[in-house]
Amino acid sequence: MKVQxxxxxxxxxxxxxxxxKAQELYVGTNYxxxxxxxxxxxxxxxLMKAAGFKVVRMGxxxxxxxxxxxxxxxxxxxxxxxxxxxxxxxxVILDIAVRPAPLWLHHKYPGIDITDASGNRLYANHRYMEDxxxxxxxxxxxxxxxxxxxxxxxxxxxxxFGIDNESGDGQFSFSEPARQRFISWLKKKYFSLDxxxxxxxxxxxxxxxxxxxxxxxxxxxxxxxxxxxxxxWRLFESDEINQFLASLxxxxxxxAPSALTTTNAWYFSAKKYFDYSQVTxxxxxxxxxxxxxxxxxxxxxxxxxxxxxxxxxxxxxxxTPYWGVEFTTMTAVPNSIRRSAYATxxxxxxxxxxxxWQSMHGGEEQYLEGMxxxxxxxxxxxxxxxxxxxxxxxxxxxxxxxxxKAEIGLAFSFPSQIASYAYPEQHxxxxxxxxxxxxxxxxxxxxxxxxxSDLHYKLLIMPGMAVIDSLTAxxxxxxxxxxxxxxxxxxxxxxxxxxxxxxxxxxxxxSDVFGIRVxxxxxxxxxxxxxxxxxxxxQLKIQYKDxxxxxxxxxxxxxxxxxAKVLASITNLNHDYPVITSNNYGKGTAIYIGIPAxxxxxxxxxxxxxxxxxxxxGPAAPRGVLARFIDGKHVLYLNxxxxxxxxxxxxEAKSILTGKGYKGQLLLKPxxxxxxxxxx
Numbered sequence: 250m251k252v253q254x255x256x257x258x259x260x261x262x263x264x265x266x267x268x269x270k271a272q273e274l275y276v277g278t279n280y281x282x283x284x285x286x287x288x289x290x291x292x293x294x295x296l297m298k299a300a301g302f303k304v305v306r307m308g309x310x311x312x313x314x315x316x317x318x319x320x321x322x323x324x325x326x327x328x329x330x331x332x333x334x335x336x337x338x339x340x341v342i343l344d345i346a347v348r349p350a351p352l353w354l355h356h357k358y359p360g361i362d363i364t365d366a367s368g369n370r371l372y373a374n375h376r377y378m379e380d381x382x383x384x385x386x387x388x389x390x391x392x393x394x395x396x397x398x399x400x401x402x403x404x405x406x407x408x409x410f411g412i413d414n415e416s417g418d419g420q421f422s423f424s425e426p427a428r429q430r431f432i433s434w435l436k437k438k439y440f441s442l443d444x445x446x447x448x449x450x451x452x453x454x455x456x457x458x459x460x461x462x463x464x465x466x467x468x469x470x471x472x473x474x475x476x477x478x479x480x481x482w483r484l485f486e487s488d489e490i491n492q493f494l495a496s497l498x499x500x501x502x503x504x505a506p507s508a509l510t511t512t513n514a515w516y517f518s519a520k521k522y523f524d525y526s527q528v529t530x531x532x533x534x535x536x537x538x539x540x541x542x543x544x545x546x547x548x549x550x551x552x553x554x555x556x557x558x559x560x561x562x563x564x565x566x567x568x569t570p571y572w573g574v575e576f577t578t579m580t581a582v583p584n585s586i587r588r589s590a591y592a593t594x595x596x597x598x599x600x601x602x603x604x605x606w607q608s609m610h611g612g613e614e615q616y617l618e619g620m621x622x623x624x625x626x627x628x629x630x631x632x633x634x635x636x637x638x639x640x641x642x643x644x645x646x647x648x649x650x651x652x653x654k655a656e657i658g659l660a661f662s663f664p665s666q667i668a669s670y671a672y673p674e675q676h677x678x679x680x681x682x683x684x685x686x687x688x689x690x691x692x693x694x695x696x697x698x699x700x701x702s703d704l705h706y707k708l709l710i711m712p713g714m715a716v717i718d719s720l721t722a723x724x725x726x727x728x729x730x731x732x733x734x735x736x737x738x739x740x741x742x743x744x745x746x747x748x749x750x751x752x753x754x755x756x757x758x759x760s761d762v763f764g765i766r767v768x769x770x771x772x773x774x775x776x777x778x779x780x781x782x783x784x785x786x787x788q789l790k791i792q793y794k795d796x797x798x799x800x801x802x803x804x805x806x807x808x809x810x811x812x813a814k815v816l817a818s819i820t821n822l823n824h825d826y827p828v829i830t831s832n833n834y835g836k837g838t839a840i841y842i843g844i845p846a847x848x849x850x851x852x853x854x855x856x857x858x859x860x861x862x863x864x865x866x867g868p869a870a871p872r873g874v875l876a877r878f879i880d881g882k883h884v885l886y887l888n889x890x891x892x893x894x895x896x897x898x899x900x901e902a903k904s905i906l907t908g909k910g911y912k913g914q915l916l917l918k919p920x921x922x923x924x925x926x927x928x929x
Contacts, residue, residue: 274645275600276590276638277304277339278620279575282330283314284610289625290330293606296627298337301638305334306574306602308397309344309414309513310376313351316393324400335406342511342574342602343401344411345497347390348419349376358385364424366468375613377419382430382489387496394500402505409509409536410501411574416490417518417525423466432461434485448747449477476671480748483667487523498533511536513574514563517677524663526698529565539563540575540604543589545582547920550889553589557596558684561696562661570599570650578603578619578630584920586630590637591887591922595877599650601641603634644905644924648880655693656864658706659683662698664716668748672715672740673803674845679712679738682846686855691867691876704728707862712846713740716748722758729762730835734862736854737763738842739770739806756841763839764813764832770804776822784821791828791850793817798849806843813841817850829854870896874917882927888917901928 278297282290297305307330308315316322334341355361355373361383363371371378379386401407421427439445442458451457453475458464467474467482494512501510514537516525528534539559544552564571573593577586590601605619620631661680669676680696687694697704699711699721709728714721714737729735742756751757755767773787784790789805791798793816805819808827817829828843829850842850859866870876873890883905888894894917902911902925917923 272646272649273303273599274594274641274649275304275340275572275602276634276641277302277306277600278603278606278634279309280305280307280606281311282307282327283311284607287329287333290333292625293621294333294337294339296621296631297339297606300631300635301642302339302634303638304340304342304408304600304602305606306342306344306411308346309411310346310349312346312349312393313353315346315397316351318353319357319389322396324397331401331404331406335404339406340408341404341406342409342411343397343407344414345394345397345501347394347413347497348379348416349373350379350386350390354386354389355379358383358389360424360426361386362424363420363422364427365420366423366466366470368423370424371420377415379419380422380424380427381419381493382427382486383422387493390493391496391500394497395504398501398504398508402508407505407508409511410505412494412497412501412510412512412534414513415515415518416494416512417514417516417521417523419518419521421486421521423468428464428466430489431466431482431485432464434488435464435481436461438481448749449475449481450747450749473670476668476744476748480664480667483522484524484664486521487527487663490521490523491527494528495531495533498528498531502533509535511538511572511574514539517559517562522663522666525563526565526661526663526701529563529567530698530701534567536569536572536599537563537565537567538572538574538600541573541589541593541601542575542577543585545577545580545585547582547585547588548891553592553889554685554688555681556589557592557688558681560593560596560598561659561684561694562680564597564696565661566695566697566702571597572600572602573598574600574602575604576601578605579617581630583629583633586633587637588887588889588920588922590641591885592875592889594649594651595875595885595887597651597653601634601637603630640906644885647883647905647924647926651877651879651885653693653695654865655695656707656862657687657692657694658702658704658709659687659694659696660699660709660711660714661696662714662716662721664746664748665714668715668744669713669740672713674713674740676713676715676740679740679846682848683710683712683851686848686851688875689872690855690859691870692859692864693867693877699724704733707734707864708858709733709735711735711737711741713738715740715743716746717742717744717751717756717758718746719758725759726762726834729837729839732836734838734840734858735762736840736842738846739802739804739844742767759839762832762834763830763841764811764834765830765841766809766811767841767843768807768809770806771826772804773802779823780821781823782821788821789819789828789844790821791817792820793829793850793853796853798853800844800847800849802844802847804844808841808843813839816840868896870894879924882929884925884927886915886917886923886925888919888921891919893918898925898927902926903928 467478813832
């Protein structure tokens with residue numbers, strides 16, 4: 250009986266400690282101890298502690314500081330800084346710095362070097378110039394990861410291991426070994442040359458493959474090549490990156506099971522975009538993370554929404570808190586960092602970790618400004634982070650980090666992004682437009698991968714989903730049939746998984762669900778030459794119910810309704826063209842928009858659907874004020890405008906930030922947050 254009580258007590262303590270940790274908000278900085286010395290470390294740590302910082306991120310971009318020559322590890326210097334952080338009560342995110350690879354590794358194994366599309370082997374002159382799929386590189390990177398995770402697995406300062414850094418940045422290699430890996434990947438996918446030739450439409454342009462050894466990369470200089478081959482090449486590259494990241498996560502979890510894993514997941518870099526959803530849905534990344542760089546403006550919110558959108562793209566449907574492992578410093582104007590920090594809290598962030606502590610003295614970022622100037626003295630950004638740390642300490646116990654309660658899902662598809670590179674508008678851009686329209690209304694949403702989601706949403710939006718596979722089609726069909734509502738925009742359902750245009754009625758595999766036939770597309774500028782009014786260029790006039798909408802789009806779909814009814818039409822051209830249709834399918838509704846996602850078109854449609862679907866939204870607030878119920882009696886507001894905003898309250902409330910009382914109304918100053926407790 251005593252043993253049983255003891256077990257229960259231990260379990261209770263574990264649960265309590267877990268819940269306390271879950272309600273902790275972390276504020277800190279990125280720190281580079283290999284740039285200075287122990288005397289400076291001590292000064293910096295004292296300043297960090299005085300600011301109330303709880304976390305530092307260290308180790309990134311510094312492989313050869315730990316392993317200056319092959320197999321010769323020098324950890325004594327880092328042991329010292331880890332011990333100093335622990336003594337100060339500051340937790341450490343220790344990046345497994347597998348990129349960039351040390352020059353000694355490049356010299357010993359030249360196959361690691363990047364080879365460009367013209368066959369030139371490139372000197373590793375700047376960061377991220379290694380072939381991720383190279384076996385020699387992976388072997389040494391995993392050996393390094395094994396060594397560092399074992400060494401610090403049980404260090405009391407360790408909070409998490411960072412898995413790589415900016416995995417989407419860098420260059421692809423077109424070396425002969427990389428080509429052979431690509432061929433092996435294709436053999437596993439297609440088995441036979443007949444299947445490969447069919448998938449690649451090799452009869453076109455006299456490009457039939459007679460032997461797997463004839464296969465080359467579908468890129469030569471600035472010419473990408475046939476879309477089918479480009480798709481497979483990008484899927485191959487994505488698979489190599491994901492396999493490597495999975496190996497790193499497995500190593501960290503095996504050696505340090507009590508430590509978390511996180512990352513700076515800039516996977517959507519234009520250079521090396523890959524399918525990070527495979528990482529997120531694997532559940533191996535304990536805390537999805539990334540950088541938050543909204544720009545410096547307090548007048549223009551474009552950068553702020555871009556940063557929030559990128560957070561959502563990295564988080565997807567993960568049920569764990571998000572970590573902002575990098576957060577802007579640079580020349581951010583006063584109060585813009587604090588405003589951004591509060592904005593991320595409204596979207597589930599738990600960590601604000603400033604990039605960077607010190608203004609850089611050398612290297613590629615030597616003019617990047619941090620929280621301390623080049624002489625080591627603190628500046629106004631240090632003071633702003635100090636304020637954030639103090640305020641977050643006050644509010645963290647009241648239900649943070651915020652838990653997203655999304656009833657709207659926004660579909661993301663890596664293959665659609667790759668396919669859409671050939672279109673006037675990319676899938677990502679349409680996705681962001683939809684995200685913004687949900688966010689400004691203080692409604693939660695989640696970005697998702699349809700194939701891996703259970704689609705437990707009242708509304709599903711598919712913006713520019715070019716690639717539709719059989720599993721996606723089956724899940725969307727069932728979702729609508731069972732009572733869901735879906736919106737699909739133009740450039741959707743165009744191609745199959747091989748990036749070949751569907752030879753069936755469009756939108757491919759789902760035309761019956763939407764009750765339409767998309768016959769073709771027209772180019773707006775030329776159609777305006779025969780318009781009934783004075784519109785020119787890409788301008789379209791749309792009639793939606795009693796609303797007249799003007800919008801710009803270079804193309805529009807020629808929609809032929811079958812079972813669907815027309816909700817809106819283009820009215821300015823030679824005749825009316827249906828542009829929004831709605832079809833009842835099973836218990837649900839499928840809505841098609843024949844132009845890419847546009848704010849002016851989405852806004853009234855989302856407002857109507859919010860009412861008819863009874864979508865939950867945040868607290869009532871003027872446009873330009875972000876707001877969420879953090880729990881039943883606590884509300885976070887953030888004014889992102891440059892004018893005072895009045896918010897009506899029901900009854901009385903008290904500010905947790907200042908202690909000020911409110912009755913009936915509160916006044917939010919420009920770009921200021923407020924966190925209130927409602928008196929019930």
